[in-house]
Amino acid sequence: MKASDLAPPFTESVTTMFTTMLDCKSIQVSGQPSFKHDSSLLDITAFIGLSGPDRGTVTLTLSKQTALNLASAFIGMEYEEVDEDVTDCVAEMINMIAGGAKVNLPNEGNGPYELGLPTVVQGKDYTISSPAKEVWFDIPFESDLGVFRLQLSFESMKADNQHPA
Amino acid sequence: MNALIVDDSGVIRKIIAKTLSQTNVDEAIQATDGQEAVDIVADKGDDIGIILLDWNMPNKSGLEALKEIRGMGYKTPVIMVTTEAEKSRVIEAIKAGANNYIVKPFTPDVIQKKLKDTCDWI
Numbered sequence: 001m002k003a004s005d006l007a008p009p010f011t012e013s014v015t016t017m018f019t020t021m022l023d024c025k026s027i028q029v030s031g032q033p034s035f036k037h038d039s040s041l042l043d044i045t046a047f048i049g050l051s052g053p054d055r056g057t058v059t060l061t062l063s064k065q066t067a068l069n070l071a072s073a074f075i076g077m078e079y080e081e082v083d084e085d086v087t088d089c090v091a092e093m094i095n096m097i098a099g100g101a102k103v104n105l106p107n108e109g110n111g112p113y114e115l116g117l118p119t120v121v122q123g124k125d126y127t128i129s130s131p132a133k134e135v136w137f138d139i140p141f142e143s144d145l146g147v148f149r150l151q152l153s154f155e156s157m158k159a160d161n162q163h164p165a
Numbered sequence: 166m167n168a169l170i171v172d173d174s175g176v177i178r179k180i181i182a183k184t185l186s187q188t189n190v191d192e193a194i195q196a197t198d199g200q201e202a203v204d205i206v207a208d209k210g211d212d213i214g215i216i217l218l219d220w221n222m223p224n225k226s227g228l229e230a231l232k233e234i235r236g237m238g239y240k241t242p243v244i245m246v247t248t249e250a251e252k253s254r255v256i257e258a259i260k261a262g263a264n265n266y267i268v269k270p271f272t273p274d275v276i277q278k279k280l281k282d283t284c285d286w287i
Contacts, residue, residue, distance in 0.1 A: 021270040092174045096269045099248020112251040
């Protein structure tokens with residue numbers, strides 16, 4: 001699967017979630033999506049796995065302030081520190097983003113994708129190691145609530161690595 | 166009449182509970198996975214007038230819980246509230262005994278409407 005086929009369902013899903021549940025007026029891709037796995041992840045990173053017609057991982061990485069803004073908009077009360085509610089909110093967001101995207105991913109009649117359970121990591125003091133041939137497609141976003149990045153890595157993206165969308 | 170909210174996400178439970186507090190639901194009981202939901206239904210039975218049930222949860226999924234609840238003979242209305250949006254998933258849930266279906270992300274208005282569509286007492 002090419003990144004150019006993979007990315008649109010995810011960007012559409014991000015937009016739907018931000019406008020529906022966060023009442024966000026402005027949300028868009030803020031630069032050229034690219035093949036890279038930037039190790040300078042932000043304060044909070046959420047992961048979720050997808051399996052089925054293809055296998056992959058989706059990550060949402062965002063600053064502490066963006067996470068607080070998202071949680072405040074999501075739950076309808078102000079948050080000033082990252083607590084269980086805020087990490088739970090970020091976990092639910094990656095769940096909804098991946099869930100909303102998977103219904104529109106190409107599957108060539110091979111049945112629906114299965115979603116894993118989300119995991120949230122706090123802090124920047126860690127490194128993600130991936131198999132040597134694994135590639136990541138990085139999509140930067142900006143919104144009323146702050147900037148964040150969505151990163152996709154699917155097995156079938158390997159063949160598309162040299163020809164970014 | 167009480168409602169049972171089943172979701173492993175605490176914030177989703179909070180959001181749904183807040184919406185239910187604007188209806189005539191007496192108490193919004195909360196469960197964090199399918200097994201807890203089955204245990205609560207077995208204990209409280211007919212005191213629960215509506216179940217809002219997530220699909221993907223640890224320990225026991227919402228679909229498995231729904232099948233067990235129906236297998237126990239309870240006809241309590243069940244609304245699936247899930248990211249599973251494929252038509253095949255909706256059909257699977259309806260066949261297992263779901264009465265209605267909400268795809269996340271949702272707005273409080275959608276929850277309110279589906280509650281009224283599903284329950285004659287709300």
